Amino acid sequence: MKKIAQYISFALLLCSSLSGSFAQSKKHKKLFQQAFVEAATQYKVLMKNIPPDKFPKTYFPKSQKYQWSASDWWCSGFYPGSLLYIYEQTHDKAILGEADRMLQLLEKEKLNTSTHDLGFMMYCSFGNAKDIAPKPAYKDILVQSAKSLASRFSPTVGCIKSWDSKKDDFLVIIDNMMNLELLCWATKATGDSSYYKIAVTHANTTMKNHFRSDFSSYHVINYNPYTGFVQQKRTAQGFADESAWARGQAWGLYGYTVMYRETKNPLYLQQAQQIAQFILKHPHLPADKIPYWDYNAPDIPNALRDASAASVMAAALLELCHYDKTMRKAYIKEAETILLNLSKPPYKAEIGSNGGFILQHSVGHIPQKTEIDVPLTYADYYYLEALKRYISLKK
Ligand code: GLY
Numbered sequence: 001m002k003k004i005a006q007y008i009s010f011a012l013l014l015c016s017s018l019s020g021s022f023a024q025s026k027k028h029k030k031l032f033q034q035a036f037v038e039a040a041t042q043y044k045v046l047m048k049n050i051p052p053d054k055f056p057k058t059y060f061p062k063s064q065k066y067q068w069s070a071s072d073w074w075c076s077g078f079y080p081g082s083l084l085y086i087y088e089q090t091h092d093k094a095i096l097g098e099a100d101r102m103l104q105l106l107e108k109e110k111l112n113t114s115t116h117d118l119g120f121m122m123y124c125s126f127g128n129a130k131d132i133a134p135k136p137a138y139k140d141i142l143v144q145s146a147k148s149l150a151s152r153f154s155p156t157v158g159c160i161k162s163w164d165s166k167k168d169d170f171l172v173i174i175d176n177m178m179n180l181e182l183l184c185w186a187t188k189a190t191g192d193s194s195y196y197k198i199a200v201t202h203a204n205t206t207m208k209n210h211f212r213s214d215f216s217s218y219h220v221i222n223y224n225p226y227t228g229f230v231q232q233k234r235t236a237q238g239f240a241d242e243s244a245w246a247r248g249q250a251w252g253l254y255g256y257t258v259m260y261r262e263t264k265n266p267l268y269l270q271q272a273q274q275i276a277q278f279i280l281k282h283p284h285l286p287a288d289k290i291p292y293w294d295y296n297a298p299d300i301p302n303a304l305r306d307a308s309a310a311s312v313m314a315a316a317l318l319e320l321c322h323y324d325k326t327m328r329k330a331y332i333k334e335a336e337t338i339l340l341n342l343s344k345p346p347y348k349a350e351i352g353s354n355g356g357f358i359l360q361h362s363v364g365h366i367p368q369k370t371e372i373d374v375p376l377t378y379a380d381y382y383y384l385e386a387l388k389r390y391i392s393l394k395k
Pocket of ligand 1: 175237247364
């Protein structure tokens, strides 16, 4: 009898703690849904200020000045992508109208073969548009973009070239993992397996050469274009060649999570899990889970934080949680912490401020002294994507 009573009280405790965490996540979902309504208001500020043929890059609150770009800047897909995410949640037609206008300006980049960033540019924009507000033309635009991206692949190296450089260099950066989703989609859309094969080969070569034994990654690998041998491992945007640049770690996490989704190759899942482990267990990851711009920045704890790296991490963890039953709750919890912290000051900007960007305090390129502690389009984009992923989590 005593045993039954104990069992019943344990079951009741379990139910109440489960329903407690369910109520908690329902509360967060409501908060995150509201964040989309606020994002629509913010992006209307951005919309009002944008010159007719430009794309937003960043904003400097002190001087109240914007920086704009042309459509060939690597970030040109994020603003239309964010607008589409906002439209999906709010059904605000003005937001969709602006997304359509930007997509028209962006379309010509499908023929751009001078950058590896076509995945970012075209898949975050047209890739979302084909699902959220589809038009028949989008398929051809995306297939052409995949063709342009694939033209940068070298079978000798086994990678897509990231940056054009000297004749004897073949530079590949960890960020390039983010461009593979476009290629995987192109194979599904056309039946032509060459795109998928390029994506898989690139992911395998990167897994072999970009990672250290602790699963942190180098930013840049310089391959010999004639032999495929590694001739240099270094950084461009991080603190040092041997440091772990925060956004680079996040790109790797996101990239291998997507490659697992697309291939079901368990090695990619393991890679994503190990990268997650490196990030989440890092002694320099602050309690609020918004990373310093580099895990080895010399001035921690006074180093700048990078909200963009946090957004990418949250979005990645909210996909990885579907593929790892053991870690599911832990990944969701970590992403939730990030999102709750990004959704309030100092990261979330007051409505009407920040030039209309949603988040503050991202870091673009410290060694180059550009975009330091500013709003960035990709911080907003991956924040919105992570919010969407959190909202659609099943019980
Ligand atoms: N190179 C792209 C980035 O800043 O993450």
